[in-house]
Amino acid sequence: MTVTSTAPVLRLRDVGWSVGGATIVDEVSFDVREGEFLAFIGPNGAGKTSLFNLISGLVPASRGSIGLDGADITAESVPARARRGLGRTFQTSSLWPGMTVADHVRLAAQAAGGGSYRIWRRAAGYARQVGQVLERTGLGHRAQALSSALSHGEKRKLELAVLLVGEPRVMLLDEPMAGVSAEEVPALTALIRSLHRDEGRTVLMVEHHMDVLLGLADRLAVMHHGTLLALDTPQAVTADATVQRAYLGEAL
Numbered sequence: 529m530t531v532t533s534t535a536p537v538l539r540l541r542d543v544g545w546s547v548g549g550a551t552i553v554d555e556v557s558f559d560v561r562e563g564e565f566l567a568f569i570g571p572n573g574a575g576k577t578s579l580f581n582l583i584s585g586l587v588p589a590s591r592g593s594i595g596l597d598g599a600d601i602t603a604e605s606v607p608a609r610a611r612r613g614l615g616r617t618f619q620t621s622s623l624w625p626g627m628t629v630a631d632h633v634r635l636a637a638q639a640a641g642g643g644s645y646r647i648w649r650r651a652a653g654y655a656r657q658v659g660q661v662l663e664r665t666g667l668g669h670r671a672q673a674l675s676s677a678l679s680h681g682e683k684r685k686l687e688l689a690v691l692l693v694g695e696p697r698v699m700l701l702d703e704p705m706a707g708v709s710a711e712e713v714p715a716l717t718a719l720i721r722s723l724h725r726d727e728g729r730t731v732l733m734v735e736h737h738m739d740v741l742l743g744l745a746d747r748l749a750v751m752h753h754g755t756l757l758a759l760d761t762p763q764a765v766t767a768d769a770t771v772q773r774a775y776l777g778e779a780l
Contacts, residue, residue: 531583535560535561535562535633535712536559536561536562536595537560537561537562537593537596537597537697537698537730538559538560538583538594538595538596538698538702538730538732539558539559539560539593539594539596540556540557540558540559540583540591540592540593540594540595541557541592541594541595541657542555542556542557542591542592542593543555543556543557543579543582543589543591543592543593544556544589544590544592545578545587545588545589546571546590551754552575552578553575553578553582553753553754554575554578554644554753554754554755555591555592555755556592556755556756557592557692557756558749558756558759559731560698560730560732562728562730563585563724563728563729563730564667564731564746564747565724565730565731565733565744565745565746565747566577566731566732566733566736566746566747566748566749567732567733567734567735567741567744567745567746567747567748567749567762568732568733568734568748568749568750568751569613569734569735569741569748569749569750569751570750570751570752570757571752571775573585574751574752574753574754575751575753575754575755576702576734576751577619577702577734578754580616580700580702580710580732580734582594583587583614583700583732584606584609584614584616584700585601585604585605585606585608586606586608588603589602595611596609596612596613596614596698597612599612601614603652610640610696613695613696613697613698614696614697614698614700615691615692615694615696615698615699615700616685616691616699616700616702617684617687617688617691617699617700617701617702617704618702619702619703619706621683621687622687623675623683623686623687624675625674625675626674626676627674627675628672628674629662629667629670629671629672629673629675629686629689630658630662630672630673630688630708631670632675632686632690633658633661633662633686633689633690633693634654634655634658636690636691636693636694637657637658637661637693637694638654638655639641639694640693640694640695641654657693658671658693659671661692661693662689664692665685665686665688665689665692665719666685666719666775667682667685667689670682674762679709679712680707680708680709680712681709681712681713681715681716682712684704684705684707684708684716684757685716685719687704688701688704688719688720688723692723696729697729697730698729698730698731698732699723699729699730699731700731700732700733701720701731701733701734701735702730702733702734703734703735703736704716704720704733704735705717705735705736705737705740713740717740717744719742720733720744721743721744724744731744733745741762742762745762746761747759747760747761747762747765748760748761748762748765750765750771750774752774757770757771757774758770758771763775776778
């Protein structure tokens with residue numbers, strides 16, 4: 529574990545979200561310490577992505593509070609949370625097929641620096657920053673490739689590069705292994721592990737590959753019907769009788 533502080537960098541208290549009378553996320557509370565890796569598991573529809581949407585500000589919480597570095601961000605916008613150091617990737621790729629790898633990262637760098645997207649093609653000053661991030665994510669040799677020419681694993685690395693250029697302190701990774709071939713999973717796992725352990729970044733990750741999570745996570749959170757069913761070390765969670773009953777017939 530590479531936790532560097534006992535004070536929570538992220539704090540949720542009784543966070544809930546309801547739509548049309550249906551409760552999607554129900555009274556979720558937890559703390560995340562700086563430098564911690566917290567992984568979320570649960571079946572489809574358990575509320576994992578919805579919880580990430582609440583934390584990142586894509587949807588407003590119906591109740592409860594969300595704190596980042598001691599500040600209440602419950603009502604803040606997505607850009608405001610990003611400026612505070614909260615970054616997010618998504619299950620579904622949002623890359624532009626006709627744009628090069630380097631241009632994706634350059635545009636993200638300029639946005640993070642407060643520049644207008646209208647003049648991003650003239651942002652030669654970002655070249656060094658872009659190059660460093662691409663080398664860090666193993667995409668230096670693919671800088672001029674179109675994103676449409678990338679493998680699924682390379683696309684996930686590019687999404688991480690776009691995220692990293694904004695220097696997030698807290699990263700929300702929503703199923704980064706989705707669509708990635710078995711051959712590419714180890715390299716992507718190693719990259720995420722390095723971002724956490726070598727750079728000390730705080731990571732929250734949703735993932736269905738338990739073998740991946742067991743080698744990464746400091747703690748596992750189990751979502752079930754929108755509630756937080758369990759939160760503990762991977763060993764304790766997988767041995768928990770309540771979790772086993774909830775997942776009867778499902779491999780943990």
